[in-house]
Amino acid sequence: MIRDITIGQYYPGKSVLHRLDPRMKLILTFGLIVVIFLCKSFFSLGLIALTAVFAAIISRVPAKMILKSLKPIVIILLFTAVLNIIYTEGGTVYFEKWGIAITEKGINTAIFTMIRIVSLVVISSLLTYTTTPTMLTDAIERLLSPLKIFKIKVHTLAMMMTLALRFIPTLIEEIDRIMNAQKARGADLESGGLVQRAKALVPIFIPLMVSAFRRAYELAFAMTCRCYTGGEGRTRMKQMKLKFRDFAALFFLVAVTAGVIFLNIKFEAVI
Amino acid sequence: MSYAIETVNLTHYYSKGTVQQVAAINDVNLQIEKGELVGIIGHTGSGKSTLISHFNGLLKPDSGKVLVDGEDIWKNKETLRQSRFKVGLCFQYPEYQLFEETVYKDIAFGPKNMKLSEAEIKERVLRAAEFTGVKPEHLGKSPFDLSGGEKRRAAIAGVMSMEPQVLIFDEPAAGLDPKGRKDLVELIKNYRKQTGSTVIIVSHSMEDIAGMADRIIVMNNSTVAMQGSVDEVYSRGDELRSMGLNVPEITEIFAKLRAKGINVPANVYTVEQGENILRTLLKGGAAV
Ligand SMILES: Nc1ncnc2c1ncn2[C@@H]1O[C@H](COP(=O)(O)OP(=O)(O)O)[C@@H](O)[C@H]1O
Numbered sequence A: 001m002i003r004d005i006t007i008g009q010y011y012p013g014k015s016v017l018h019r020l021d022p023r024m025k026l027i028l029t030f031g032l033i034v035v036i037f038l039c040k041s042f043f044s045l046g047l048i049a050l051t052a053v054f055a056a057i058i059s060r061v062p063a064k065m066i067l068k069s070l071k072p073i074v075i076i077l078l079f080t081a082v083l084n085i086i087y088t089e090g091g092t093v094y095f096e097k098w099g100i101a102i103t104e105k106g107i108n109t110a111i112f113t114m115i116r117i118v119s120l121v122v123i124s125s126l127l128t129y130t131t132t133p134t135m136l137t138d139a140i141e142r143l144l145s146p147l148k149i150f151k152i153k154v155h156t157l158a159m160m161m162t163l164a165l166r167f168i169p170t171l172i173e174e175i176d177r178i179m180n181a182q183k184a185r186g187a188d189l190e191s192g193g194l195v196q197r198a199k200a201l202v203p204i205f206i207p208l209m210v211s212a213f214r215r216a217y218e219l220a221f222a223m224t225c226r227c228y229t230g231g232e233g234r235t236r237m238k239q240m241k242l243k244f245r246d247f248a249a250l251f252f253l254v255a256v257t258a259g260v261i262f263l264n265i266k267f268e269a270v271i
Numbered sequence B: 001m002s003y004a005i006e007t008v009n010l011t012h013y014y015s016k017g018t019v020q021q022v023a024a025i026n027d028v029n030l031q032i033e034k035g036e037l038v039g040i041i042g043h044t045g046s047g048k049s050t051l052i053s054h055f056n057g058l059l060k061p062d063s064g065k066v067l068v069d070g071e072d073i074w075k076n077k078e079t080l081r082q083s084r085f086k087v088g089l090c091f092q093y094p095e096y097q098l099f100e101e102t103v104y105k106d107i108a109f110g111p112k113n114m115k116l117s118e119a120e121i122k123e124r125v126l127r128a129a130e131f132t133g134v135k136p137e138h139l140g141k142s143p144f145d146l147s148g149g150e151k152r153r154a155a156i157a158g159v160m161s162m163e164p165q166v167l168i169f170d171e172p173a174a175g176l177d178p179k180g181r182k183d184l185v186e187l188i189k190n191y192r193k194q195t196g197s198t199v200i201i202v203s204h205s206m207e208d209i210a211g212m213a214d215r216i217i218v219m220n221n222s223t224v225a226m227q228g229s230v231d232e233v234y235s236r237g238d239e240l241r242s243m244g245l246n247v248p249e250i251t252e253i254f255a256k257l258r259a260k261g262i263n264v265p266a267n268v269y270t271v272e273q274g275e276n277i278l279r280t281l282l283k284g285g286a287a288v
């Protein structure tokens, strides 16, 4: 069933990571991603990998869930590894034939990139596992609010994002319903060539669009009825306040960054 | 002779293999005779829609079998395809499936998928439009320009035009006003009378079904809780209430009249029936 696809993969919990201020979590995530790209040696990258593992453990998100987030990138991982092994040359040569050379440097680079990508994915999926989509957009809105001075409508953008996220499951349900209705009228969605299949989507796509617009109008109407007028002068039900743990987390990021820079200088660079 | 539809130990789970796994229907054994008009009632979530989605192979049973015309529909690809044409399924709010440029083309969508000839398609579209009361001048219009009730009729015509042996309606009257409901009941009765095909109506409104069904199947907690004639089922009011269902209001009124010592029958299910009885009673005649 199409409904079984999970989007916005929040994993409910009460861990420190869950309770951390979402703004701080965003900053930490972006900070760590930048630091990942600063890594030059296996030692600094190892520190990041350890950090990712540490964060995964304290998040109390089951290892199974985290492995699941890695599943979609397995192909990319293998692909980059193979490319790296084939195209990077230098150091001891282990194997040479048909114009392909497998070298020490190639293998090192391949392993390095793999660890880098995995850490990247683990860290960013921890953000979505421990933060609900609404909290995330809320945090983005607040972090971007200084852009208001450039006349960018931050609130409107954030509201659009929230609504879009909210309606994904609804639309998926709708697609399911429409697909069933058209299949019941003998629509064949599974066979035929590319053109035929694209054509077969028309009876699904049009009713979906019609209903999406209908929902949008209804929602706009309902929001107007409840006196929604945009971000101007709106107060919040949930205030966000930075707590001690948020500053501790920030300190942690600074420490990791310093550690990475130190290890970069101290040890030989791989790439 | 084989049954129009038969299910054997039919079971279906949603979200299988996850913590939310639920048996939406559990070990259902049913036989539906050819030419019968069967009502399926049950509270929301009792598994009615899941059950009927098995009748034309939209859902695959997790265990058990569905036989249409005596043949297992999951035997091969062709039996599955045939089941889609033999069993027409008209979903709740069918107007949300309209998509073509014109009403005519939309009604023709099903027959076209059946690979019928142009002439045959045209004949069927016009027939279905007439049955459902889609006005001829609307056939060339965009379906999105019709009113709500007209859209519903056009959508029903889109299923009827396939001329299935079994026609299933899931909550056909949902969201219609009283007149719309009444018209729809007439439409279904008429269709049945003229074509003699098997009709299944899913509803949680006991009143709508009482007036037309030959037999009623009551679903509760994913299984068949009762089945029998209208009289048999509706006489078990207390059991129905315990399943979150209600006997029709008019039946309740007559039960109260009886409790007051007025000699009226207990098996009154439609307002029309009740009206006739009260009229004869008021004229001084005996209640029938
Ligand atoms: N696509 C689905 N995914 C998961 N659960 C579902 C789905 N459709 C229905 N259900 C569940 O299955 C049960 C039966 O639903 P349904 O057949 O729609 O009942 P009814 O039509 O009698 O209201 C309900 O508990 C419902 O929540």
Ligand SMILES: [Mg+2]
Residues within 6 Å of the ligand: B048, B049, B050, B170
């Ligand atoms: Mg239903």
